Amino acid sequence: MDDLTAPTGREAALRAQPSENGVAPRALVLGATGYLGGRLVPRLLNAGYRVRVLARDPRRVAAFDWGGRVEVVEGDAADRSAVDQAVEDVDVLYYLVHSMGAGKGFEEADRTAATTVAEAAAAASVGRIVYLGGLHPDDAQLSPHLRSRVEVGRILLDSGVPTLVLQAGVVIGSGSASFEMVRHLTEVLPYMPAPKWVRNRIQPIAVRDVLHYLLGAARVGADVNQALDIGGPDVLRYGQMMNGYAVEAGLPQRPIAALPVLTPRLASHWVNLVTPIPRVVAMPLVESLQNECVVKGRAVDGLIPPPEEGLTPYRTAVALALRRVEVGEIETSWQDADVLGVPSDPLPNDPEWAGQAVFTDVRTAETTASQAALWRVIQGIGGERGWYSNPLLWAIRGWADKLVGGVGLRRGRRHRDRLLIGDAVDFWRVEAIEPGSLLRLRAEMLVPGKAWLELRASPDGEGSRYDQRAVFFPRGLAGRLYWLAVLPFHGFIFAGMANRITATAEAADAEEAVAASG
Structure with a gap:
């Protein structure tokens, strides 16, 4: 039992x-x-x-x-x-x-x-x-x-x-x-x-x-x-x-x-x-x-x-x-339960036309991995697997959130391999999921504005394509200063995510191929 x-x-x-x-x-x-x-x-x-x-x-x-x-x-x-x-x-x-x-x-x-x-x-x-x-x-x-x-x-x-x-x-x-x-x-x-x-x-x-x-x-x-x-x-x-x-x-x-x-x-x-x-x-x-x-x-x-x-x-x-x-x-x-008082409004389909200031960080990577392998890596992100980027920078961001009363990175996730709408993933929450292709996370860290992280897998020839988009709607001057403060770290965090996620998917595909041939 x-x-x-x-x-x-x-x-x-x-x-x-x-x-x-x-x-x-x-x-x-x-x-x-x-x-x-x-x-x-x-x-x-x-x-x-x-x-x-x-x-x-x-x-x-x-x-x-x-x-x-x-x-x-x-x-x-x-x-x-x-x-x-x-x-x-x-x-x-x-x-x-x-x-x-x-x-x-x-x-x-x-x-x-x-x-x-x-x-x-x-x-x-x-x-x-x-x-x-x-x-x-x-x-x-x-x-x-x-x-x-x-x-x-x-x-x-x-x-x-x-x-x-x-x-x-x-x-x-x-x-x-x-x-x-x-x-x-x-x-x-x-x-x-x-x-x-x-x-x-x-x-x-x-x-x-x-x-x-x-x-x-x-x-x-x-x-x-x-x-x-x-x-x-x-x-x-x-x-x-x-x-x-x-x-x-x-x-x-x-x-x-x-x-x-x-x-x-x-x-x-x-x-x-x-x-x-x-x-x-x-x-x-x-x-x-x-x-x-x-x-x-x-x-x-x-x-x-x-x-x-x-x-x-x-x-x-x-x-x-x-x-x-x-x-x-x-x-x-x-x-x-959403207990943090964070905004629950969904991300507009095109944030450039949302009627307010918006900052984005967009990364794209082509990979030889199959779409299915890429999606498995995307869906397994966070928790004990981490964020496929500089762990020290993510840890610092998590502790900064903790110091101001937020959830930090240690909340983890409920299931290792499966995500559902409404699930918590560290200091994000699943806002939308299209199995096999799209994961959209809404930020629950304490920031002066609203933030989302969107990860996509799509077919591309014999392999697949990975699209990653971070979206931030700043709130007042504090929000704009916050984005400028974290902007230098995006090259390490978001570029590293795109590279390591696709590399992990390719390694998983290779392991499956070896296992199948053996």
């Missing part, structure tokens, strides 16, 4: 119950392209539900393996007309959205979206709402993000629609932000100077167990309208979580020193520098650890019995997550 697919026994026990006329119930998932939503949807389908999703970009949905099996309504949770369309004839609504990393005004955005969904669900007589909130102590002063999640839960509970709020703490699974924070802090630092919250008790839960409870919530009776805590079988201090990871990863246990001077803001800067997690994501994670987060009771077990084999121990969850990381096949990741 791994953390990708819920065990067959679990899904069989939580299968949908058809109505009296034999029609399968319909589930609506808000946040279907996020970390948990992207895992919940295929499990709902496997359990016999008809699934509808609400998504701002239907292309993101279509890129998933299950994208062709769901009904898509375009829009977001704050769009009342889209939500009205989405909630029609829905038996259970999963609310898996929140504004982590949205900056100032996120509480009002969360409140507006929750109110919009609550009112639309009540008007459409939705059978049940299921919301995943945050585990928290009742008598503590909560962080702004956690306070907002509690408020969203209350809005949904007061909607008049039977609602089950499942309150989880640290979720452990391949690609989860909490797991990535533990993993990188432990692997990078042989000695860990840490905030005093490393001594706080936490009750982590495996992502497979969260999915178990989410699936089971659809079958809870209509008389249930309450918030319930969920957590795994282990209560640990954060330092114990780090050293538990170290044991499973085959690393020496790390000495940890709790320092009272590290405020949440300073700690989030520290996490941003040491891990791939940007500051806007690190801050709410760190803030949520200021208080002890332990399940107050197991009332949820009376409504949704635990899996037959029991809840997953922390170290088992770590081992399962590591297995997926090692093979480079992570089902969903925290990276899947």
Whole structure:
């Protein structure tokens, strides 16, 4: 068993119950392209539900393996007309959205979206709402993000629609932000100077167990309208979580020193520098650890019995997550959500006619490699393979981005060999992909403007042609000065990329030819 697919026994026990006329119930998932939503949807389908999703970009949905099996309504949770369309004839609504990393005004955005969904669900007589909130102590002063999640839960509970709020703490699974924070802090630092919250008790839960409870919530009776805590079988201090990871990863246990001077803001800067997690994501994670987060009771077990084999121990969850990381096949990741506030407008077909200043760097190379071989190199760019250019210059650019709170280069990619629209690749995001020919990446590094990198493979006689274009729309004087500052490095970076990508494709073609002849 791994953390990708819920065990067959679990899904069989939580299968949908058809109505009296034999029609399968319909589930609506808000946040279907996020970390948990992207895992919940295929499990709902496997359990016999008809699934509808609400998504701002239907292309993101279509890129998933299950994208062709769901009904898509375009829009977001704050769009009342889209939500009205989405909630029609829905038996259970999963609310898996929140504004982590949205900056100032996120509480009002969360409140507006929750109110919009609550009112639309009540008007459409939705059978049940299921919301995943945050585990928290009742008598503590909560962080702004956690306070907002509690408020969203209350809005949904007061909607008049039977609602089950499942309150989880640290979720452990391949690609989860909490797991990535533990993993990188432990692997990078042989000695860990840490905030005093490393001594706080936490009750982590495996992502497979969260999915178990989410699936089971659809079958809870209509008389249930309450918030319930969920957590795994282990209560640990954060330092114990780090050293538990170290044991499973085959690393020496790390000495940890709790320092009272590290405020949440300073700690989030520290996490941003040491891990791939940007500051806007690190801050709410760190803030949520200021208080002890332990399940107050197991009332949820009376409504949704635990899996037959029991809840997953922390170290088992770590081992399962590591297995997926090692093979480079992570089902969903925290990276899947656009949380950085970067522009999402697509690159105009002809940026010269975009109506604003534009700078470009264009490189072309002809190669004896086949188009297929060239495309495999293009699609595998980034992550552990790097950017086929001066690694020191790329590393400097990544660290510069980290220092100002960006994602840097260490975010990597979810899958070694395959890319989908919406995937993160280091400090880029896949905006467009035409298999075999085009990859367009939108920059998520912090720059004074908008930037894209476009890579193309096309047939050219007996070989192929490689086209590379970097496009930058500067914002004000700062944007123009930025482009002039980096312009001298383009000859090393972009020319080197074109040369090495084509050379790598030619070498791969040669190896295949030798293997075929042997």
